[in-house]
Amino acid sequence: MFDFKTLEKVRERRPLVHNITNIVVANDSANGLLAIGASPIMASAKEEMAELGKMADVLVINIGTLDDELVEAMKIAGRAANSAGTPVVLDPVGVGATSYRRQIVSELLAEIQFTAIRGNAGELATIAGEVWEAKGVDAGVGSIDTLTIAEKVSTTWNTTVVISGAVDVISDGRRYAKVANGSELLPRITGSGCLLSAICGSFIAVEKDVFQACVEACASYAVASEYAEMELPSKLPGSFRPLFIDALASWSVSKIQAKVKIQESGERK
Numbered sequence: 177m178f179d180f181k182t183l184e185k186v187r188e189r190r191p192l193v194h195n196i197t198n199i200v201v202a203n204d205s206a207n208g209l210l211a212i213g214a215s216p217i218m219a220s221a222k223e224e225m226a227e228l229g230k231m232a233d234v235l236v237i238n239i240g241t242l243d244d245e246l247v248e249a250m251k252i253a254g255r256a257a258n259s260a261g262t263p264v265v266l267d268p269v270g271v272g273a274t275s276y277r278r279q280i281v282s283e284l285l286a287e288i289q290f291t292a293i294r295g296n297a298g299e300l301a302t303i304a305g306e307v308w309e310a311k312g313v314d315a316g317v318g319s320i321d322t323l324t325i326a327e328k329v330s331t332t333w334n335t336t337v338v339i340s341g342a343v344d345v346i347s348d349g350r351r352y353a354k355v356a357n358g359s360e361l362l363p364r365i366t367g368s369g370c371l372l373s374a375i376c377g378s379f380i381a382v383e384k385d386v387f388q389a390c391v392e393a394c395a396s397y398a399v400a401s402e403y404a405e406m407e408l409p410s411k412l413p414g415s416f417r418p419l420f421i422d423a424l425a426s427w428s429v430s431k432i433q434a435k436v437k438i439q440e441s442g443e444r445k
Contacts, residue, residue: 177441178353180302180432182383182392185212191381194232195374196220196250198240198269201367204417208371214378218426222249229256233381237288239280240269246399247280263291263380267373271295272302285333291386293329294338294373297322304328323352327444328386336386338376340369343439345396348387355391359405363364363412365420371395391441399435400427414426 192215195204202218209216219228224247224254229235235257237250257264266288271281281303295299301307304325320336322345326337330349344355362368376393383389404423408415 178388178392178438180392180396181430181434182379182389183427183432183439184429185210186378189233189382190215191199191316191378192217192231193374193378193381194228194253195221195238195247196253197236197238197370197374200240201238201370204367204372204421205371207421208424209260209374209378211421212375212378212427214375216374218439220246220249222252223321225249225253226256229253229262230260232257232290234263234264234265234377235276236265236377237265237284237435238370239266239271239277239284240267240370242277245311247283250284252313254284256358258289263386264375265289265373265377266293267370267378268295268299268303269370271299278302289336290333291380292336292376292390293333293337294340294369294376294390295337296369297325297339297341297360299338300325300329300407301341304332311396323347323354336390337371337398338370338390338394340394345443346387346394349444351387351441352438353387353391355395355398355428356437356439357395357402357435359401359420360396360410361405361411361413361416361418362398362401365417368401390439395436395438396400396432397424398428399432400424402435403427403431 326347379389
């Protein structure tokens with residue numbers, strides 16, 4: 177089912193990925209997208225959102241560092257993208273941390289149709305209305321399994337959901353997959369999840385099957401992190417970051433297929 181040819185489509189088509197993202201991760205997200213062959217634009221002025229919403233191949237909205245003006249830009253860009261048929265990805269960073277974040281995500285979900293939502297277990301549990309213990313942007317812990325959370329959010333909001341963690345869970349409400357790859361150093365560098373959201377966006381921009389695009393994006397990303405870790409003389413996050421960008425730049429179908437671990441996939445009855 178997964179042939180991992182989507183990453184080749186990204187290199188061939190160089191999709192324009194419009195990122196409305198946070199100040200912490202903008203540089204790494206742009207460099208990561210460039211590494212895989214996509215074309216990033218990091219823009220948030222509300223005056224140009226309507227135009228960019230129609231111009232870009234995909235819009236990625238990341239709520240990491242919010243303010244009212246940025247939220248207005250997100251809404252304008254999201255509505256323009258929906259009108260133009262452009263896919264939109266939401267990264268609800270730390271949505272459970274404050275009432276303001278919960279309010280903004282609720283407004284965004286009400287006003288914009290999201291093609292995909294990517295976050296950690298705590299963030300998606302908050303959107304699902306499930307009880308979860310988390311601190312800030314940490315994944316936290318809860319009593320409900322991540323696949324159930326993914327399916328609940330997917331069916332409620334008619335979207336494809338990616339829950340990233342030690343095992344990534346992807347669901348479109350009907351199909352599901354679990355990807356068991358990834359370096360233990362990924363959580364130790366700021367913005368690794370944010371970059372994954374942007375890369376999911378670039379895959380969605382060139383592949384009509386959003387579920388397949390998300391599974392292949394997650395698997396390719398996680399496997400690349402494992403190759404980067406293999407090059408490390410010692411497991412230190414500062415050394416890992418540039419090697420990971422290099423691994424993204426040099427990934428290939430054969431490299432992904434050699435190490436990918438699709439733990440489980442299928443259709444829910």
